[in-house]
Amino acid sequence: MHSDCIFKKEQAMCLEKIQRANDLLGLNDSFSGCPGMWDNLTCWKPARVGEMVLVSCPELFRIFNPDQVWELETIDREFDFPDTNSLDLSDMRVVSRNCTEDGWSEPFPHYVDACGFDEYDEYEPGDQDYYYLSVKALYTVGYSTSLVTLTTAMVILCRFRKLHCTRNFIHMNLFVSFMLRAISVFIKDWILYAEQDSNHCFVSTVECKAIMVFFHYCVVSNYFWLFIEGLYLFTLLVETFFPERRYFYWYTIIGWGTPTVCVSVWAMLRLYFDDTGCWDMNDNTALWWVIKGPVVGSIMVNFVLFIGIIVILVQKLQSPDMGGNESSIYFSCVQKCYCKPQRAQQHSCKMSELSTITLRLARSTLLLIPLFGIHYTVFAFSPENVSKRERLVFELGLGSFQGFVVAVLYCFLNGEVQAEIKRKWRSWKVNRYFAVDFKHRHPSLASSGVNGGTQLSILSKSSSQIRMSGLPADNLAT
Numbered sequence: 430m431h432s433d434c435i436f437k438k439e440q441a442m443c444l445e446k447i448q449r450a451n452d453l454l455g456l457n458d459s460f461s462g463c464p465g466m467w468d469n470l471t472c473w474k475p476a477r478v479g480e481m482v483l484v485s486c487p488e489l490f491r492i493f494n495p496d497q498v499w500e501l502e503t504i505d506r507e508f509d510f511p512d513t514n515s516l517d518l519s520d521m522r523v524v525s526r527n528c529t530e531d532g533w534s535e536p537f538p539h540y541v542d543a544c545g546f547d548e549y550d551e552y553e554p555g556d557q558d559y560y561y562l563s564v565k566a567l568y569t570v571g572y573s574t575s576l577v578t579l580t581t582a583m584v585i586l587c588r589f590r591k592l593h594c595t596r597n598f599i600h601m602n603l604f605v606s607f608m609l610r611a612i613s614v615f616i617k618d619w620i621l622y623a624e625q626d627s628n629h630c631f632v633s634t635v636e637c638k639a640i641m642v643f644f645h646y647c648v649v650s651n652y653f654w655l656f657i658e659g660l661y662l663f664t665l666l667v668e669t670f671f672p673e674r675r676y677f678y679w680y681t682i683i684g685w686g687t688p689t690v691c692v693s694v695w696a697m698l699r700l701y702f703d704d705t706g707c708w709d710m711n712d713n714t715a716l717w718w719v720i721k722g723p724v725v726g727s728i729m730v731n732f733v734l735f736i737g738i739i740v741i742l743v744q745k746l747q748s749p750d751m752g753g754n755e756s757s758i759y760f761s762c763v764q765k766c767y768c769k770p771q772r773a774q775q776h777s778c779k780m781s782e783l784s785t786i787t788l789r790l791a792r793s794t795l796l797l798i799p800l801f802g803i804h805y806t807v808f809a810f811s812p813e814n815v816s817k818r819e820r821l822v823f824e825l826g827l828g829s830f831q832g833f834v835v836a837v838l839y840c841f842l843n844g845e846v847q848a849e850i851k852r853k854w855r856s857w858k859v860n861r862y863f864a865v866d867f868k869h870r871h872p873s874l875a876s877s878g879v880n881g882g883t884q885l886s887i888l889s890k891s892s893s894q895i896r897m898s899g900l901p902a903d904n905l906a907t
Contacts, residue, residue, distance in 0.1 A: 443472030571829025582840035607832035
């Protein structure tokens with residue numbers, strides 16, 4: 430839970446306790462003692478003059494110092510305040526105040542000394558706010574860059590029909606999952622943190638909860654499509670031929686269906702057992718593992734697949750039949766054999782060529798396996814409050830640029846994509862050249878509104894008639 434939310438939650442609970450104590454004790458404005466108060470860190474119950482009140486260190490310090498051993502508070506059930514009799518000033522992490530005729534004394538010992546909280550600690554509020562703003566700026570730039578590059582990559586893959594095959598369909602689903610993840614982050618920030626003074630800690634609306642459900646669904650889907658990429662590559666290396674369309678059907682169910690089930694179960698459990706706030710805080714560890722468990726599982730399975738892929742590639746590299754010009758084999762056979770394996774025989778692609786293609790594709794795809802598998806395992810099993818800053822940098826800072834890297838590796842640096850774009854570019858230049866040339870040769874037709882496509886068709890027909898009549902092409906102008 431964010432520190433601001435902890436403060437607000439503790440303050441609200443403190444005011445309720447003070448009001449309850451005042452009602453039970455019959456305290457009014459004529460009370461000569463010290464009234465209960467919230468000192469922006471902890472709660473102090475009403476006390477009479479000369480009374481000393483002891484309290485344990487605030488909850489916030491327990492969040493900042495999770496490795497320390499904290500004594501459990503004994504609660505006074507009458508007023509819901511910590512029982513003073515159970516505490517001793519000589520104990521560590523205990524703070525006291527004396528009620529004097531002039532009011533409350535200063536806390537002794539000071540919170541810094543009693544609670545082991547260094548005033549120069551890395552969690553100083555000003556430094557912490559600057560850190561969070563820096564991380565937010567970093568992932569905003571990262572997700573924006575990723576969204577632009579992924580959108581461009583999607584347009585390219587959808588535009589060229591020759592790039593339509595199972596492998597690229599999986600890439601396109603991965604691109605969509607990254608795009609949805611970026612969009613969900615922007616929507617979540619807009620809803621929860623659009624205004625700096627907004628009380629997001631106590632926002633509890635249906636729209637806000639729906640946004641959080643959508644956000645978690647996009648994140649889980651992204652992890653599962655990363656897992657699908659690793660699973661598809663592993664299957665491609667293990668099996669020579671397999672029904673890609675049927676496999677793609679199951680890949681789609683796993684990639685989009687499994688997150689739907691996990692997030693739906695989590696939403697129902699939150700609704701019935703922990704319906705607090707905007708569902709952006711995950712204090713209930715058991716409920717949070719409904720989402721975190723499948724994500725961690727996909728990360729670990731992907732890591733195992735990564736190890737298996739390395740072993741297979743090493744074996745293939747040591748195979749004696751892997752010779753030949755890989756580059757020429759790849760560009761000549763990738764479209765006719767890899768995207769449509771059933772046409773391999775009619776195009777005379779040998780099994781050694783297919784193996785070389787698979788190896789080459791594996792090498793390019795393998796660059797992504799460490800990216801989405803290895804670095805996630807670093808924090809896969811660590812508690813949420815351990816290495817929180819490092820986790821934010823990895824998952825939000827670096828992770829926001831992951832979509833950009835995926836688009837570059839899977840699309841912009843892909844040889845098939847580059848070859849198809851170059852082919853389209855050359856075709857456009859040739860068509861434009863003939864259109865301009867025809868306009869100069871036949872200005873009357875050009876001025877009559879004949880478009881470029883019609884001009885080219887006329888030119889093509891004229892050239893055919895010339896070849897059939899045996900006349901030289903130069904006679905066309907006469």
